[in-house]
Amino acid sequence: MSRKKTIIVAIVLALVLLIGGLIAYFTDTDTATNQFTLGDEVEISITETGWTKTTGTTNWTNSSALGVHPGVTVAKDPKISNDSETTPAYVFAEVIVPCYASTGTTADTPLYTLNDSSDPAVPLGTTVGSSGNTGWTLISVSSVNITDKTITYVYAWGTSSEMTSLAASTPTTTPVFSSVTVAPTLTAAQKATASATPNIVVNAYGIQTDGLSVTAPTAIYALAHPTN
Amino acid sequence: MFFLVVMSISGIYALANQSTNGALVTGIVDIEIQTFKLDNGQETKYNDTNKTVMPGETVSIRPKVCNLAENCYVRVKVDYIDQNTNFLDYVTGFSDELEKHGEYYYYNRVLNTGETLKIFDTIKIPNNITKTSNNKTLKLEIVAQAIQEKNFEPDYTAGDPWKNVAPIECINSSFIINENKSKISIRYEDNTNNDVTVNNNFFEKMATSMPGDSFKDSVEIKNNNKYNTRYYLSIDTNGKIPEEKNLLNNVDITITNKDGKVIYKGKLLDINKTLLGEYTPNEYDKLNFTVSIPDGLGNEFAKLNPDISFVFSSENDNKNNNETTPSNPQTGDKIEWAITIFLTSSIGLIVVMILGYREKQKKNIDSIN
Numbered sequence: 001m002s003r004k005k006t007i008i009v010a011i012v013l014a015l016v017l018l019i020g021g022l023i024a025y026f027t028d029t030d031t032a033t034n035q036f037t038l039g040d041e042v043e044i045s046i047t048e049t050g051w052t053k054t055t056g057t058t059n060w061t062n063s064s065a066l067g068v069h070p071g072v073t074v075a076k077d078p079k080i081s082n083d084s085e086t087t088p089a090y091v092f093a094e095v096i097v098p099c100y101a102s103t104g105t106t107a108d109t110p111l112y113t114l115n116d117s118s119d120p121a122v123p124l125g126t127t128v129g130s131s132g133n134t135g136w137t138l139i140s141v142s143s144v145n146i147t148d149k150t151i152t153y154v155y156a157w158g159t160s161s162e163m164t165s166l167a168a169s170t171p172t173t174t175p176v177f178s179s180v181t182v183a184p185t186l187t188a189a190q191k192a193t194a195s196a197t198p199n200i201v202v203n204a205y206g207i208q209t210d211g212l213s214v215t216a217p218t219a220i221y222a223l224a225h226p227t228n
Numbered sequence: 229m230f231f232l233v234v235m236s237i238s239g240i241y242a243l244a245n246q247s248t249n250g251a252l253v254t255g256i257v258d259i260e261i262q263t264f265k266l267d268n269g270q271e272t273k274y275n276d277t278n279k280t281v282m283p284g285e286t287v288s289i290r291p292k293v294c295n296l297a298e299n300c301y302v303r304v305k306v307d308y309i310d311q312n313t314n315f316l317d318y319v320t321g322f323s324d325e326l327e328k329h330g331e332y333y334y335y336n337r338v339l340n341t342g343e344t345l346k347i348f349d350t351i352k353i354p355n356n357i358t359k360t361s362n363n364k365t366l367k368l369e370i371v372a373q374a375i376q377e378k379n380f381e382p383d384y385t386a387g388d389p390w391k392n393v394a395p396i397e398c399i400n401s402s403f404i405i406n407e408n409k410s411k412i413s414i415r416y417e418d419n420t421n422n423d424v425t426v427n428n429n430f431f432e433k434m435a436t437s438m439p440g441d442s443f444k445d446s447v448e449i450k451n452n453n454k455y456n457t458r459y460y461l462s463i464d465t466n467g468k469i470p471e472e473k474n475l476l477n478n479v480d481i482t483i484t485n486k487d488g489k490v491i492y493k494g495k496l497l498d499i500n501k502t503l504l505g506e507y508t509p510n511e512y513d514k515l516n517f518t519v520s521i522p523d524g525l526g527n528e529f530a531k532l533n534p535d536i537s538f539v540f541s542s543e544n545d546n547k548n549n550n551e552t553t554p555s556n557p558q559t560g561d562k563i564e565w566a567i568t569i570f571l572t573s574s575i576g577l578i579v580v581m582i583l584g585y586r587e588k589q590k591k592n593i594d595s596i597n
Contacts, residue, residue, distance in 0.1 A: 024393075024439070024523075024524050024525060024526040025257075025375050025376050025379075025380055025393060025438075025439055025440075025523070025525075025526075026254075026255065026256060026257040026298070026375070026376045026398070026438060026439060026525075026526075026527055026529075026530050027257055027373065027374060027375045027376070027393065027395035027396055027398070027527060028256075028257045028258050028259050028297075028300075028373070028374045028395060028396075028397060028398040028527075029259075029371065029372065029373045029374070029395045029396060029397055030259055030260055030261045030293075030371075030372050030397075031261070031369065031370065031371050031372075032261040032263055032291055032369070032370045032372075033277070033367065033368070033369045033370075034263070034274075034277055034278075034279075034289065034367075034368040034369075035277060035278045035279075035365050035366070035367055035368075036278075036279050036280075036281045036287070036353065036365065036366040036367075036368065037278055037279070037280050037281070037364055037365050037366075038280075038281060038282070038283070038353075038357065038358075038364050038365070038366070039280050039281065039282050041358070087282070208282040208283070208284075210281075210282040210285050211281070211282040211283065211284040211285025211286065211353065212284060213284065
């Protein structure tokens with residue numbers, strides 16, 4: 001590099017250092033770090049006395065429920081357990097009951113009634129606000145789905161205005177219902193209008209009790225079981 | 229008569245040193261993030277640095293930037309969960325005095341000493357957060373930075389309003405106002421206290437100095453001697469730590485006379501028996517001093533308070549004829565001078581008394597004879 005270029009480079013470097021040195025003031029900086037640890041996820045399970053899960057399926061079968069006739073009552077008592085380690089939960093039971101056509105061909109009547117006990121079988125109310133077994137409240141009744149030929153009942157563990165927290169580490173609810181009775185006046189022709197597999201489906205839903213933006217059971221159910 | 233002479237000499241010694249109310253004290257920028265929460269409507273300290281939360285939960289957490297020292301500009305940055313998360317979607321009560329420029333939010337006015345700036349009130353845990361998507365912990369990190377207000381003006385039209393200054397942590401994290409400052413002192417040698425006048429508030433405003441500051445004061449000189457006299461200035465320091473001496477090595481000073489002529493321009497500590505001027509008998513001058521703190525000083529120069537003495541001395545044509553004017557002992561530190569003169573005068577008095585007694589005795593003998 002020529003002497004002239006060397007001088008120019010030196011001057012430029014000196015200017016850079018000078019400017020860098022001038023950009024200095026009294027300053028300060030501080031950092032605050034907070035950490036949030038997610039609580040345990042909600043884990044729930046359904047159990048039923050006398051019903052066993054068919055291996056490889058989600059179906060539960062009871063030999064006493066095979067080949068039942070109109071008017072027969074079969075014990076069926078779904079209960080929900082909170083299996084979370086530390087997280088309390090609100091729980092719901094969605095009961096899907098098959099329907100038949102009481103007249104014509106369009107299904108309009110539940111094939112089974114849900115009872116609060118098996119002996120004697122006392123049907124549970126089918127209007128919103130009716131009580132299920134102790135601790136349960138019916139918060140939603142759908143119209144009959146004529147395609148699926150079903151009607152859906154949603155029970156909340158709590159009252160129609162306030163949920164009851166189910167503590168963690170496997171405490172269990174009372175049964176949503178205790179038995180089911182086949183429609184007593186069912187005729188063969190009416191039975192033919194029902195689904196070929198008229199099974200009762202019970203789905204359990206659970207959701208954390210903390211951090212919810214709503215308090216009404218129907219609103220909490222919408223969070224626990226979003227339809228979209 | 230000897231005693232009267234001794235007492236009058238002793239009375240002159242008290243004027244050689246002068247304390248002033250001035251001091252050179254550099255300020256400091258010091259901020260702290262303090263975190264609070266609302267507990268039943270009451271604001272309390274937030275101590276839960278690792279809180280267990282559920283999706284959708286709203287956490288009451290109120291971070292504030294507190295100014296513990298000099299007025300400053302402040303900017304903040306918030307990181308929540310990951311770089312893809314916009315924290316603004318999850319907070320409430322975000323300050324409307326924070327404006328975004330680049331990756332920081334800038335407070336749109338000066339944060340004065342003792343003031344606090346609230347950043348937000350609550351933060352929400354996302355509804356759809358799961359352990360598998362974010363492991364198990366969520367991070368909320370708040371960074372606050374500050375820069376001195378004096379001699380600095382942010383440019384909000386630029387890409388970086390703080391002109392590429394990279395704030396660093398201040399040296400002394402606990403700012404304590406020191407009431408016992410090292411004051412500027414004046415020392416007069418060669419009887420210059422008769423000719424040089426320095427006011428007691430000399431550079432009083434330097435008590436809070438920031439990079440870029442400039443201070444002015446003045447000194448009066450009147451030659452009360454019978455001879456032409458040259459006056460000199462030296463700077464003495466008893467810097468306790470290297471940083472204090474280093475600060476003085478960086479401080480600039482300019483001295484001009486009453487006609488505006490520059491007598492000296494350079495670094496404060498380079499003043500060493502620097503000639504201020506030569507004055508004829510009864511001539512008067514007013515010297516203007518300008519002390520400047522360079523704006524390139526960083527945090528290592530903060531919160532310093534060096535000891536500074538302005539030392540005035542002189543010599544005149546009488547000295548050039550080798551007739552030295554005896555310099556007066558300084559107050560408090562030359563006590564042996566006073567003892568020496570006292571003893572000398574005491575001996576002199578005793579001699580006079582003895583001689584007087586002998587004279588009297590001789591007269592008595594003569595009268596008997």
